[in-house]
Amino acid sequence: MKSISTFFYTIGQGFRNLTRNRWYTLASIATMTACLFLLGMFYSIVANFQNIVKTAEEGVSITVFFNEGTSEDEMTALASQLEKRTEVSKVDYVSAEDAWNSFKDEYLGEYADGFTENPLEDSSNLQIYMKDVSMQPQLVTYIESINIVREVRRSEVTASTLSGMNRFIALVSVCIIAVLLAVSIFLISNTVTIGIAVRKDEIEIAKYIGATDYFVRAPFVIEGVIIGLVGSMIPLALVFYLYTKVVAYVGVHYSLLENILVFLPVQNVFDNLVPLSVGIGVGIGFIGSFVTVHHHLKV
Template sequence: MKIRTLVYYFREAFLSIIRNSWLSLAAVGTVAISLLILGCSLLLVVNTDRLADHLESSLEISAFLKDGLKDDEIRELNEKIRLLPGVVQVRFISKEQALEEMRRSFGPRKEILDGLEGDNPLPDTFRIKTRQAGQVVEVAGKVASLDGVEDVRYGQGVVERLVVVTHWVRLAGLGAVLLVGAAAVFLISTTIRLSVFARRREIGIMKYLGATNWFVRFPFLIEGMVLGLLGSLLAAALVYAGYVSLVENLARVMPFVPLVSGGQVLYSLLGSMVGLGLFIGALGSTISIHRFLHV
Protein backbone atom coordinates (compact mmCIF):
# COMPACT_ATOMS: atom_id res chain seq x y z
CA MET A 1 0.00 0.00 0.00
CA LYS A 2 1.36 3.42 -0.99
CA ILE A 3 1.98 6.04 1.68
CA ARG A 4 -0.14 8.53 -0.28
CA THR A 5 -3.08 6.10 -0.30
CA LEU A 6 -2.71 5.43 3.44
CA VAL A 7 -2.64 9.18 4.14
CA TYR A 8 -5.81 9.52 2.06
CA TYR A 9 -7.53 6.82 4.10
CA PHE A 10 -6.71 8.44 7.44
CA ARG A 11 -7.55 11.93 6.14
CA GLU A 12 -10.96 10.77 4.91
CA ALA A 13 -11.62 8.93 8.18
CA PHE A 14 -10.82 11.93 10.38
CA LEU A 15 -12.64 14.36 8.06
CA SER A 16 -15.70 12.12 8.31
CA ILE A 17 -15.44 12.10 12.11
CA ILE A 18 -15.22 15.90 12.19
CA ARG A 19 -17.89 16.40 9.51
CA ASN A 20 -20.29 14.09 11.35
CA SER A 21 -19.24 15.24 14.80
CA TRP A 22 -22.60 14.59 16.46
CA LEU A 23 -22.87 11.13 14.98
CA SER A 24 -19.24 10.45 15.93
CA LEU A 25 -19.92 11.61 19.48
CA ALA A 26 -22.96 9.33 19.61
CA ALA A 27 -20.87 6.39 18.38
CA VAL A 28 -18.14 7.06 20.98
CA GLY A 29 -20.77 7.38 23.68
CA THR A 30 -22.45 4.16 22.58
CA VAL A 31 -19.16 2.27 22.62
CA ALA A 32 -18.26 3.74 26.01
CA ILE A 33 -21.62 2.92 27.60
CA SER A 34 -21.74 -0.57 26.09
CA LEU A 35 -18.19 -1.43 27.15
CA LEU A 36 -18.74 0.18 30.55
CA ILE A 37 -21.67 -2.16 31.13
CA LEU A 38 -19.69 -5.06 29.70
CA GLY A 39 -16.65 -4.24 31.87
CA CYS A 40 -18.80 -4.05 35.01
CA SER A 41 -20.46 -7.34 34.07
CA LEU A 42 -17.07 -9.00 33.56
CA LEU A 43 -15.81 -7.71 36.91
CA LEU A 44 -18.98 -8.99 38.55
CA VAL A 45 -18.46 -12.41 36.96
CA VAL A 46 -14.76 -12.51 37.92
CA ASN A 47 -15.49 -11.53 41.53
CA THR A 48 -18.44 -13.90 41.79
CA ASP A 49 -16.21 -16.69 40.52
CA ARG A 50 -13.52 -15.65 43.02
CA LEU A 51 -16.06 -15.69 45.87
CA ALA A 52 -17.33 -19.10 44.76
CA ASP A 53 -13.77 -20.45 44.65
CA HIS A 54 -13.12 -18.98 48.11
CA LEU A 55 -16.21 -20.64 49.54
CA GLU A 56 -15.42 -23.93 47.83
CA SER A 57 -11.81 -23.88 49.07
CA SER A 58 -13.01 -23.44 52.65
CA LEU A 59 -15.08 -26.64 52.49
CA GLU A 60 -13.51 -29.64 54.17
CA ILE A 61 -14.46 -33.10 55.34
CA SER A 62 -13.96 -34.05 58.97
CA ALA A 63 -13.42 -37.79 59.45
CA PHE A 64 -13.61 -38.77 63.14
CA LEU A 65 -11.61 -41.90 63.99
CA LYS A 66 -12.45 -44.71 66.33
CA ASP A 67 -10.73 -44.77 69.72
CA GLY A 68 -7.78 -47.05 70.24
CA LEU A 69 -6.28 -46.95 66.74
CA LYS A 70 -2.55 -47.56 66.69
CA ASP A 71 -0.07 -45.21 64.99
CA ASP A 72 0.53 -47.60 62.07
CA GLU A 73 -3.23 -47.95 61.54
CA ILE A 74 -3.60 -44.18 61.45
CA ARG A 75 -0.74 -43.88 58.94
CA GLU A 76 -2.29 -46.59 56.76
CA LEU A 77 -5.65 -44.82 56.90
CA ASN A 78 -3.94 -41.55 55.97
CA GLU A 79 -2.45 -43.14 52.84
CA LYS A 80 -5.77 -44.66 51.81
CA ILE A 81 -7.49 -41.27 52.04
CA ARG A 82 -4.71 -39.52 50.08
CA LEU A 83 -5.13 -42.01 47.24
CA LEU A 84 -8.84 -41.31 46.85
CA PRO A 85 -9.69 -39.46 43.57
CA GLY A 86 -10.24 -35.74 44.12
CA VAL A 87 -8.40 -35.48 47.45
CA VAL A 88 -5.79 -32.70 47.47
CA GLN A 89 -5.03 -32.31 51.20
CA VAL A 90 -5.23 -34.50 54.29
CA ARG A 91 -4.37 -33.23 57.77
CA PHE A 92 -4.31 -35.37 60.89
CA ILE A 93 -5.55 -33.60 64.01
CA SER A 94 -4.89 -35.51 67.21
CA LYS A 95 -7.34 -35.32 70.09
CA GLU A 96 -4.81 -33.18 71.98
CA GLN A 97 -4.60 -30.71 69.10
CA ALA A 98 -8.40 -30.65 68.79
CA LEU A 99 -8.71 -29.82 72.50
CA GLU A 100 -6.17 -27.00 72.15
CA GLU A 101 -8.06 -25.57 69.16
CA MET A 102 -11.29 -25.68 71.13
CA ARG A 103 -9.56 -23.98 74.05
CA ARG A 104 -8.44 -21.12 71.77
CA SER A 105 -11.92 -20.78 70.29
CA PHE A 106 -13.41 -20.35 73.78
CA GLY A 107 -11.15 -17.35 74.42
CA PRO A 108 -11.65 -15.89 77.92
CA ARG A 109 -13.90 -18.81 78.87
CA LYS A 110 -11.30 -21.48 78.16
CA GLU A 111 -11.21 -22.38 81.88
CA ILE A 112 -14.39 -24.39 81.24
CA LEU A 113 -12.23 -27.01 79.52
CA ASP A 114 -9.77 -27.36 82.39
CA GLY A 115 -9.44 -30.92 83.60
CA LEU A 116 -10.19 -32.56 80.23
CA GLU A 117 -6.54 -33.28 79.52
CA GLY A 118 -6.65 -36.53 81.44
CA ASP A 119 -9.98 -37.69 79.99
CA ASN A 120 -10.14 -36.08 76.55
CA PRO A 121 -13.52 -36.91 74.91
CA LEU A 122 -12.54 -35.54 71.49
CA PRO A 123 -11.63 -38.05 68.75
CA ASP A 124 -8.61 -38.07 66.49
CA THR A 125 -9.63 -36.48 63.19
CA PHE A 126 -8.61 -36.28 59.55
CA ARG A 127 -9.47 -32.99 57.84
CA ILE A 128 -9.74 -33.52 54.11
CA LYS A 129 -10.00 -31.06 51.22
CA THR A 130 -11.06 -31.91 47.69
CA ARG A 131 -10.08 -30.37 44.39
CA GLN A 132 -13.65 -29.27 43.64
CA ALA A 133 -16.68 -28.70 45.84
CA GLY A 134 -18.68 -31.16 43.76
CA GLN A 135 -16.35 -33.97 44.88
CA VAL A 136 -17.01 -33.47 48.61
CA VAL A 137 -20.07 -35.73 48.84
CA GLU A 138 -18.47 -38.60 46.89
CA VAL A 139 -15.18 -38.44 48.82
CA ALA A 140 -17.03 -38.23 52.16
CA GLY A 141 -18.95 -41.40 51.30
CA LYS A 142 -15.75 -43.29 50.45
CA VAL A 143 -13.99 -42.10 53.60
CA ALA A 144 -16.95 -43.16 55.75
CA SER A 145 -16.66 -46.71 54.40
CA LEU A 146 -13.02 -47.08 55.49
CA ASP A 147 -12.19 -49.24 58.51
CA GLY A 148 -11.28 -47.15 61.52
CA VAL A 149 -13.54 -44.19 60.64
CA GLU A 150 -16.29 -43.61 63.21
CA ASP A 151 -18.15 -40.71 61.58
CA VAL A 152 -17.84 -38.20 58.74
CA ARG A 153 -19.10 -34.62 58.68
CA TYR A 154 -18.94 -32.19 55.77
CA GLY A 155 -21.90 -29.84 56.17
CA GLN A 156 -24.50 -32.08 54.60
CA GLY A 157 -27.10 -30.10 52.66
CA VAL A 158 -25.07 -26.89 52.63
CA VAL A 159 -22.43 -28.24 50.25
CA GLU A 160 -25.00 -29.50 47.75
CA ARG A 161 -26.80 -26.14 47.72
CA LEU A 162 -23.51 -24.25 47.36
CA VAL A 163 -22.50 -26.34 44.34
CA VAL A 164 -25.84 -25.67 42.63
CA VAL A 165 -25.82 -21.93 43.42
CA THR A 166 -22.24 -21.34 42.22
CA HIS A 167 -22.96 -23.30 39.02
CA TRP A 168 -25.97 -21.15 38.15
CA VAL A 169 -24.24 -17.92 39.15
CA ARG A 170 -21.39 -18.67 36.75
CA LEU A 171 -23.80 -19.54 33.94
CA ALA A 172 -25.85 -16.38 34.57
CA GLY A 173 -22.69 -14.24 34.56
CA LEU A 174 -21.50 -15.76 31.30
CA GLY A 175 -24.93 -15.23 29.75
CA ALA A 176 -24.96 -11.58 30.84
CA VAL A 177 -21.52 -10.98 29.30
CA LEU A 178 -22.57 -12.56 25.97
CA LEU A 179 -25.85 -10.62 25.93
CA VAL A 180 -24.20 -7.26 26.62
CA GLY A 181 -21.47 -7.99 24.07
CA ALA A 182 -24.06 -8.74 21.37
CA ALA A 183 -25.98 -5.59 22.28
CA ALA A 184 -22.77 -3.55 22.01
CA VAL A 185 -22.10 -4.81 18.46
CA PHE A 186 -25.70 -4.06 17.46
CA LEU A 187 -25.63 -0.53 18.88
CA ILE A 188 -22.28 0.31 17.30
CA SER A 189 -23.24 -1.02 13.89
CA THR A 190 -26.52 0.91 14.02
CA THR A 191 -24.81 4.15 14.99
CA ILE A 192 -22.08 3.89 12.35
CA ARG A 193 -24.68 2.92 9.75
CA LEU A 194 -26.14 6.42 10.16
CA SER A 195 -22.78 7.90 9.25
CA VAL A 196 -22.50 5.65 6.21
CA PHE A 197 -26.09 6.39 5.17
CA ALA A 198 -25.36 10.12 5.23
CA ARG A 199 -22.60 9.49 2.64
CA ARG A 200 -24.41 6.90 0.52
CA ARG A 201 -24.42 9.15 -2.56
CA GLU A 202 -20.70 9.78 -2.26
CA ILE A 203 -20.09 6.03 -2.00
CA GLY A 204 -22.30 5.39 -5.03
CA ILE A 205 -20.36 7.94 -7.11
CA MET A 206 -17.03 6.42 -6.08
CA LYS A 207 -18.27 2.96 -7.09
CA TYR A 208 -19.48 4.21 -10.48
CA LEU A 209 -16.07 5.79 -11.07
CA GLY A 210 -14.42 2.39 -10.59
CA ALA A 211 -13.29 2.48 -6.96
CA THR A 212 -12.71 -0.98 -5.47
CA ASN A 213 -14.68 -2.17 -2.47
CA TRP A 214 -11.61 -1.98 -0.24
CA PHE A 215 -10.79 1.56 -1.41
CA VAL A 216 -14.29 2.64 -0.33
CA ARG A 217 -14.38 0.49 2.80
CA PHE A 218 -10.99 1.34 4.32
CA PRO A 219 -11.69 4.93 5.47
CA PHE A 220 -14.91 3.74 7.16
CA LEU A 221 -13.01 0.86 8.73
CA ILE A 222 -10.44 3.30 10.16
CA GLU A 223 -13.25 5.62 11.27
CA GLY A 224 -15.02 2.80 13.10
CA MET A 225 -11.80 1.63 14.77
CA VAL A 226 -10.97 5.18 15.90
CA LEU A 227 -14.44 5.65 17.35
CA GLY A 228 -14.27 2.23 18.98
CA LEU A 229 -10.84 3.01 20.42
CA LEU A 230 -11.96 6.36 21.87
CA GLY A 231 -15.07 4.83 23.38
CA SER A 232 -13.19 1.86 24.83
CA LEU A 233 -10.49 4.09 26.36
CA LEU A 234 -13.18 6.20 28.03
CA ALA A 235 -14.95 3.08 29.33
CA ALA A 236 -11.67 1.53 30.55
CA ALA A 237 -10.76 4.71 32.43
CA LEU A 238 -14.17 4.85 34.12
CA VAL A 239 -14.09 1.15 35.02
CA TYR A 240 -10.57 1.42 36.43
CA ALA A 241 -11.29 4.53 38.53
CA GLY A 242 -14.61 3.18 39.80
CA TYR A 243 -13.33 -0.31 40.61
CA VAL A 244 -10.17 0.86 42.40
CA SER A 245 -12.30 3.20 44.52
CA LEU A 246 -14.76 0.37 45.26
CA VAL A 247 -11.98 -2.02 46.31
CA GLU A 248 -10.38 0.56 48.62
CA ASN A 249 -13.67 1.51 50.30
CA LEU A 250 -14.89 -2.06 50.61
CA ALA A 251 -11.55 -3.19 52.09
CA ARG A 252 -12.13 -0.78 54.99
CA VAL A 253 -15.76 -1.74 55.56
CA MET A 254 -15.77 -5.47 54.72
CA PRO A 255 -12.16 -6.73 54.58
CA PHE A 256 -13.35 -10.35 54.59
CA VAL A 257 -14.88 -10.04 51.08
CA PRO A 258 -12.32 -11.54 48.64
CA LEU A 259 -12.47 -9.04 45.77
CA VAL A 260 -10.06 -9.38 42.86
CA SER A 261 -7.50 -6.62 43.35
CA GLY A 262 -4.46 -7.93 41.47
CA GLY A 263 -3.12 -5.56 38.84
CA GLN A 264 -2.58 -8.34 36.31
CA VAL A 265 -6.24 -9.39 36.26
CA LEU A 266 -7.52 -5.81 36.14
CA TYR A 267 -5.08 -4.68 33.44
CA SER A 268 -5.83 -7.76 31.36
CA LEU A 269 -9.52 -6.93 31.57
CA LEU A 270 -8.95 -3.28 30.61
CA GLY A 271 -6.70 -4.32 27.72
CA SER A 272 -9.38 -6.71 26.53
CA MET A 273 -11.94 -3.89 26.65
CA VAL A 274 -9.73 -1.69 24.45
CA GLY A 275 -9.15 -4.54 22.00
CA LEU A 276 -12.86 -5.29 21.97
CA GLY A 277 -13.61 -1.63 21.27
CA LEU A 278 -11.37 -1.74 18.19
CA PHE A 279 -12.98 -4.96 17.04
CA ILE A 280 -16.53 -3.67 17.59
CA GLY A 281 -15.75 -0.47 15.68
CA ALA A 282 -14.29 -2.41 12.75
CA LEU A 283 -17.13 -4.95 12.78
CA GLY A 284 -19.77 -2.23 12.99
CA SER A 285 -18.25 -0.39 10.04
CA THR A 286 -17.99 -3.58 7.98
CA ILE A 287 -21.61 -4.51 8.66
CA SER A 288 -22.83 -0.98 8.03
CA ILE A 289 -21.12 -0.35 4.70
CA HIS A 290 -21.66 -3.78 3.19
CA ARG A 291 -25.08 -3.02 1.65
CA PHE A 292 -23.88 0.28 0.15
CA LEU A 293 -21.06 -1.38 -1.80
CA HIS A 294 -23.52 -3.17 -4.09
CA VAL A 295 -24.54 -0.38 -6.46
Protein backbone atom coordinates in the same frame (compact mmCIF):
# COMPACT_ATOMS: atom_id res chain seq x y z
CA MET B 1 6.36 1.18 -2.80
CA LYS B 2 2.95 2.16 -4.13
CA SER B 3 1.21 -0.33 -1.84
CA ILE B 4 3.00 1.13 1.21
CA SER B 5 1.99 4.68 0.30
CA THR B 6 -1.58 3.51 -0.29
CA PHE B 7 -1.60 1.82 3.12
CA PHE B 8 -0.50 4.97 4.93
CA TYR B 9 -2.89 7.07 2.84
CA THR B 10 -5.87 4.93 3.89
CA ILE B 11 -4.83 5.19 7.54
CA GLY B 12 -4.61 8.96 7.20
CA GLN B 13 -8.02 9.07 5.56
CA GLY B 14 -9.45 6.98 8.38
CA PHE B 15 -8.25 9.53 10.94
CA ARG B 16 -9.48 12.43 8.79
CA ASN B 17 -12.93 10.84 8.63
CA LEU B 18 -13.09 11.10 12.42
CA THR B 19 -12.67 14.87 12.36
CA ARG B 20 -14.76 15.46 9.21
CA ASN B 21 -17.74 13.68 10.78
CA ARG B 22 -17.42 14.86 14.37
CA TRP B 23 -21.05 14.36 15.38
CA TYR B 24 -21.17 10.81 14.02
CA THR B 25 -17.84 10.05 15.74
CA LEU B 26 -19.03 11.46 19.07
CA ALA B 27 -22.38 9.64 18.82
CA SER B 28 -20.68 6.33 18.06
CA ILE B 29 -18.15 6.68 20.88
CA ALA B 30 -20.87 7.78 23.34
CA THR B 31 -23.05 4.78 22.44
CA MET B 32 -20.16 2.36 22.85
CA THR B 33 -19.08 3.97 26.11
CA ALA B 34 -22.57 3.73 27.63
CA CYS B 35 -23.15 0.11 26.59
CA LEU B 36 -19.69 -1.17 27.54
CA PHE B 37 -19.74 0.77 30.82
CA LEU B 38 -22.91 -1.04 31.90
CA LEU B 39 -21.41 -4.33 30.78
CA GLY B 40 -18.19 -3.64 32.69
CA MET B 41 -19.98 -2.67 35.91
CA PHE B 42 -22.20 -5.74 35.85
CA TYR B 43 -19.26 -8.01 35.08
CA SER B 44 -17.34 -6.56 38.06
CA ILE B 45 -20.30 -7.20 40.38
CA VAL B 46 -20.82 -10.77 39.16
CA ALA B 47 -17.12 -11.60 39.37
CA ASN B 48 -17.04 -10.46 43.00
CA PHE B 49 -20.20 -12.39 43.92
CA GLN B 50 -18.65 -15.52 42.47
CA ASN B 51 -15.44 -14.82 44.40
CA ILE B 52 -17.37 -14.47 47.68
CA VAL B 53 -19.11 -17.81 47.10
CA LYS B 54 -15.82 -19.46 46.11
CA THR B 55 -14.13 -18.10 49.27
CA ALA B 56 -16.97 -19.56 51.35
CA GLU B 57 -16.59 -22.90 49.55
CA GLU B 58 -12.88 -22.99 50.35
CA GLY B 59 -13.73 -22.82 54.06
CA VAL B 60 -15.98 -25.90 53.92
CA SER B 61 -14.13 -29.05 54.92
CA ILE B 62 -14.69 -32.77 55.29
CA THR B 63 -13.35 -34.36 58.49
CA VAL B 64 -12.10 -37.94 58.26
CA PHE B 65 -11.68 -40.04 61.44
CA PHE B 66 -9.82 -43.36 61.53
CA ASN B 67 -10.23 -46.77 63.09
CA GLU B 68 -8.45 -47.44 66.37
CA GLY B 69 -4.90 -48.60 65.81
CA THR B 70 -4.41 -46.74 62.52
CA SER B 71 -0.83 -45.46 62.39
CA GLU B 72 0.18 -41.91 61.61
CA ASP B 73 2.02 -43.14 58.50
CA GLU B 74 -1.20 -44.66 57.15
CA MET B 75 -3.07 -41.43 57.79
CA THR B 76 -0.45 -39.22 56.09
CA ALA B 77 -0.24 -41.69 53.18
CA LEU B 78 -4.00 -41.34 52.68
CA ALA B 79 -3.63 -37.55 52.90
CA SER B 80 -1.06 -37.60 50.09
CA GLN B 81 -3.34 -39.85 48.03
CA LEU B 82 -6.34 -37.55 48.49
CA GLU B 83 -4.36 -34.42 47.59
CA LYS B 84 -3.91 -35.85 44.09
CA ARG B 85 -7.65 -35.94 43.44
CA THR B 86 -9.01 -33.22 41.17
CA GLU B 87 -11.79 -32.13 43.55
CA VAL B 88 -9.42 -31.62 46.53
CA SER B 89 -7.59 -28.33 47.07
CA LYS B 90 -5.86 -29.05 50.40
CA VAL B 91 -5.57 -31.77 53.06
CA ASP B 92 -4.45 -31.00 56.62
CA TYR B 93 -3.42 -33.72 59.07
CA VAL B 94 -4.57 -32.99 62.65
CA SER B 95 -2.96 -35.20 65.30
CA ALA B 96 -4.77 -36.22 68.49
CA GLU B 97 -2.51 -33.89 70.46
CA ASP B 98 -3.28 -30.95 68.16
CA ALA B 99 -7.00 -31.72 68.37
CA TRP B 100 -6.86 -31.75 72.19
CA ASN B 101 -4.84 -28.51 72.39
CA SER B 102 -7.29 -26.79 70.08
CA PHE B 103 -10.28 -28.06 72.11
CA LYS B 104 -8.69 -26.91 75.37
CA ASP B 105 -7.95 -23.44 74.10
CA GLU B 106 -11.40 -22.95 72.66
CA TYR B 107 -13.66 -24.52 75.29
CA LEU B 108 -11.85 -25.27 78.59
CA GLY B 109 -9.21 -22.65 79.21
CA GLU B 110 -7.72 -22.97 82.71
CA TYR B 111 -10.05 -25.87 83.57
CA ALA B 112 -8.05 -28.12 81.24
CA ASP B 113 -5.33 -28.47 83.90
CA GLY B 114 -7.38 -31.19 85.60
CA PHE B 115 -6.86 -33.57 82.70
CA THR B 116 -3.75 -35.72 83.01
CA GLU B 117 -4.41 -37.72 79.83
CA ASN B 118 -5.65 -36.81 76.39
CA PRO B 119 -9.37 -37.71 76.20
CA LEU B 120 -9.20 -37.32 72.42
CA GLU B 121 -6.56 -40.01 71.99
CA ASP B 122 -8.28 -41.55 68.96
CA SER B 123 -9.29 -38.26 67.34
CA SER B 124 -6.47 -37.86 64.82
CA ASN B 125 -8.12 -36.77 61.60
CA LEU B 126 -7.77 -35.26 58.16
CA GLN B 127 -9.33 -31.92 57.27
CA ILE B 128 -10.09 -31.98 53.54
CA TYR B 129 -10.86 -28.76 51.68
CA MET B 130 -12.42 -28.87 48.23
CA LYS B 131 -12.16 -26.85 45.03
CA ASP B 132 -15.86 -27.33 44.33
CA VAL B 133 -18.29 -28.37 47.08
CA SER B 134 -20.69 -29.79 44.51
CA MET B 135 -18.23 -32.71 44.24
CA GLN B 136 -18.51 -33.48 47.96
CA PRO B 137 -20.88 -36.49 47.68
CA GLN B 138 -18.63 -38.42 45.30
CA LEU B 139 -15.54 -37.68 47.39
CA VAL B 140 -17.28 -38.77 50.61
CA THR B 141 -18.42 -42.01 48.94
CA TYR B 142 -14.84 -42.74 47.89
CA ILE B 143 -13.37 -42.01 51.35
CA GLU B 144 -16.00 -44.12 53.14
CA SER B 145 -14.95 -47.10 51.02
CA ILE B 146 -11.41 -47.03 52.50
CA ASN B 147 -11.01 -49.69 55.21
CA ILE B 148 -9.04 -47.59 57.72
CA VAL B 149 -11.73 -44.86 57.81
CA ARG B 150 -14.11 -44.94 60.76
CA GLU B 151 -16.28 -41.87 60.06
CA VAL B 152 -16.59 -39.02 57.59
CA ARG B 153 -18.21 -35.80 58.82
CA ARG B 154 -19.48 -33.23 56.33
CA SER B 155 -22.04 -30.47 56.11
CA GLU B 156 -24.47 -31.46 53.39
CA VAL B 157 -26.69 -28.40 53.96
CA THR B 158 -23.78 -25.97 53.58
CA ALA B 159 -22.44 -27.76 50.51
CA SER B 160 -25.83 -27.91 48.77
CA THR B 161 -26.57 -24.25 49.62
CA LEU B 162 -23.25 -23.02 48.22
CA SER B 163 -23.61 -25.22 45.13
CA GLY B 164 -27.11 -23.85 44.56
CA MET B 165 -25.89 -20.26 44.94
CA ASN B 166 -23.07 -20.93 42.48
CA ARG B 167 -25.46 -22.31 39.88
CA PHE B 168 -27.95 -19.47 40.43
CA ILE B 169 -25.30 -16.74 40.10
CA ALA B 170 -23.85 -18.41 37.00
CA LEU B 171 -27.28 -18.70 35.36
CA VAL B 172 -28.38 -15.14 36.18
CA SER B 173 -25.03 -13.66 35.12
CA VAL B 174 -25.01 -15.52 31.81
CA CYS B 175 -28.57 -14.36 31.04
CA ILE B 176 -27.97 -10.71 31.97
CA ILE B 177 -24.57 -10.51 30.25
CA ALA B 178 -26.10 -12.09 27.14
CA VAL B 179 -28.86 -9.45 27.14
CA LEU B 180 -26.36 -6.61 27.67
CA LEU B 181 -24.16 -7.99 24.90
CA ALA B 182 -27.09 -8.23 22.51
CA VAL B 183 -28.25 -4.68 23.31
CA SER B 184 -24.68 -3.36 23.02
CA ILE B 185 -24.09 -5.05 19.68
CA PHE B 186 -27.43 -3.82 18.33
CA LEU B 187 -27.00 -0.18 19.42
CA ILE B 188 -23.33 0.11 18.50
CA SER B 189 -23.65 -1.60 15.11
CA ASN B 190 -26.70 0.55 14.24
CA THR B 191 -24.83 3.73 15.13
CA VAL B 192 -21.83 2.70 13.02
CA THR B 193 -24.10 1.62 10.16
CA ILE B 194 -26.08 4.88 10.11
CA GLY B 195 -22.95 6.98 10.27
CA ILE B 196 -21.43 5.31 7.23
CA ALA B 197 -24.69 5.00 5.29
CA VAL B 198 -25.16 8.79 5.25
CA ARG B 199 -21.91 9.01 3.26
CA LYS B 200 -23.02 6.68 0.49
CA ASP B 201 -22.66 9.50 -2.08
CA GLU B 202 -19.01 9.86 -1.15
CA ILE B 203 -18.50 6.11 -1.63
CA GLU B 204 -20.33 6.07 -4.97
CA ILE B 205 -18.31 8.99 -6.36
CA ALA B 206 -15.07 7.25 -5.44
CA LYS B 207 -16.26 4.12 -7.24
CA TYR B 208 -17.29 6.07 -10.39
CA ILE B 209 -13.81 7.58 -10.74
CA GLY B 210 -12.24 4.13 -10.66
CA ALA B 211 -11.26 3.55 -7.01
CA THR B 212 -10.85 -0.09 -6.00
CA ASP B 213 -13.04 -1.66 -3.33
CA TYR B 214 -10.06 -1.82 -0.97
CA PHE B 215 -9.22 1.86 -1.52
CA VAL B 216 -12.81 2.89 -0.75
CA ARG B 217 -13.46 0.50 2.13
CA ALA B 218 -10.19 0.73 4.08
CA PRO B 219 -10.56 4.31 5.48
CA PHE B 220 -14.07 3.54 6.74
CA VAL B 221 -12.96 0.27 8.34
CA ILE B 222 -10.01 2.02 10.02
CA GLU B 223 -12.41 4.72 11.23
CA GLY B 224 -14.72 2.05 12.68
CA VAL B 225 -11.83 0.29 14.42
CA ILE B 226 -10.57 3.54 15.96
CA ILE B 227 -14.07 4.42 17.18
CA GLY B 228 -14.39 0.93 18.63
CA LEU B 229 -11.02 1.17 20.38
CA VAL B 230 -11.70 4.61 21.89
CA GLY B 231 -15.27 3.65 22.76
CA SER B 232 -14.02 0.61 24.69
CA MET B 233 -11.11 2.29 26.49
CA ILE B 234 -13.20 5.11 28.00
CA PRO B 235 -15.62 2.79 29.89
CA LEU B 236 -12.67 0.63 31.02
CA ALA B 237 -11.07 3.73 32.55
CA LEU B 238 -14.36 4.70 34.22
CA VAL B 239 -14.96 1.21 35.61
CA PHE B 240 -11.34 1.03 36.84
CA TYR B 241 -11.70 4.36 38.64
CA LEU B 242 -15.06 3.51 40.23
CA TYR B 243 -14.00 -0.02 41.21
CA THR B 244 -10.84 1.12 43.02
CA LYS B 245 -12.77 3.92 44.76
CA VAL B 246 -15.56 1.59 45.94
CA VAL B 247 -13.10 -1.02 47.22
CA ALA B 248 -11.12 1.65 49.09
CA TYR B 249 -14.30 3.24 50.50
CA VAL B 250 -15.69 -0.06 51.78
CA GLY B 251 -12.31 -0.97 53.29
CA VAL B 252 -12.18 2.31 55.25
CA HIS B 253 -15.82 2.80 56.27
CA TYR B 254 -17.02 -0.81 56.55
CA SER B 255 -13.97 -2.63 57.90
CA LEU B 256 -16.23 -5.05 59.82
CA LEU B 257 -17.36 -6.49 56.48
CA GLU B 258 -13.83 -7.31 55.31
CA ASN B 259 -14.25 -11.00 56.15
CA ILE B 260 -17.54 -11.13 54.20
CA LEU B 261 -16.94 -8.77 51.28
CA VAL B 262 -13.67 -10.11 49.91
CA PHE B 263 -13.20 -8.00 46.77
CA LEU B 264 -11.21 -9.34 43.87
CA PRO B 265 -8.03 -7.39 43.08
CA VAL B 266 -8.68 -4.97 40.25
CA GLN B 267 -6.13 -6.79 38.07
CA ASN B 268 -8.09 -10.05 38.36
CA VAL B 269 -11.26 -8.32 37.16
CA PHE B 270 -9.57 -6.51 34.29
CA ASP B 271 -7.66 -9.56 33.04
CA ASN B 272 -10.98 -10.71 31.55
CA LEU B 273 -12.82 -7.40 31.21
CA VAL B 274 -10.19 -5.68 29.03
CA PRO B 275 -10.13 -8.26 26.21
CA LEU B 276 -13.94 -8.60 26.42
CA SER B 277 -14.62 -4.85 26.09
CA VAL B 278 -11.92 -4.17 23.51
CA GLY B 279 -12.96 -7.22 21.51
CA ILE B 280 -16.61 -6.08 21.43
CA GLY B 281 -15.78 -2.45 20.60
CA VAL B 282 -13.17 -3.09 17.93
CA GLY B 283 -15.02 -6.11 16.55
CA ILE B 284 -18.30 -4.24 16.10
CA GLY B 285 -16.50 -1.19 14.71
CA PHE B 286 -14.71 -3.34 12.14
CA ILE B 287 -17.62 -5.58 11.16
CA GLY B 288 -20.17 -2.75 11.13
CA SER B 289 -17.97 -0.60 8.89
CA PHE B 290 -16.95 -3.46 6.61
CA VAL B 291 -20.50 -4.73 6.04
CA THR B 292 -22.08 -1.30 5.61
CA VAL B 293 -19.46 -0.06 3.12
CA HIS B 294 -19.77 -3.36 1.23
CA HIS B 295 -23.46 -2.63 0.58
CA HIS B 296 -22.59 0.70 -1.04
CA LEU B 297 -19.76 -0.61 -3.20
CA LYS B 298 -22.20 -2.10 -5.74
CA VAL B 299 -22.74 0.86 -8.05
